[in-house]
Amino acid sequence: MTNAITTPAPAGTAWDPSIPTTTHGGCWVYPGRLVLAIPGREWPHQPATCPQPYDAPGEWIGSGADEALVCTGCGLDIT
Numbered sequence: 001m002t003n004a005i006t007t008p009a010p011a012g013t014a015w016d017p018s019i020p021t022t023t024h025g026g027c028w029v030y031p032g033r034l035v036l037a038i039p040g041r042e043w044p045h046q047p048a049t050c051p052q053p054y055d056a057p058g059e060w061i062g063s064g065a066d067e068a069l070v071c072t073g074c075g076l077d078i079t
């Protein structure tokens with residue numbers, strides 16, 4: 001099974017399919033959600049060990065139709 005990317009990545013960024021996103025801080029993650037790779041920026045955590053609650057306020061990246069909400073701990077798509 002492949003991860004279906006549901007939304008385009010914001011301009012200048014890319015969804016990184018190499019980072020495992022099956023769990024977030026021990027919780028199940030809806031398939032297809034990926035970590036956003038932003039040039040020049042490194043997320044402090046991997047999704048599996050991220051200490052941020054899944055429903056914590058994220059950070060909006062991009063604008064308009066390409067806007068994506070990501071976890072500030074690991075960059076996981078929480079749009």
Ligand SMILES: [Zn+2]
Nearest residue numbers: 050071073074
């Ligand atoms: Zn996270």
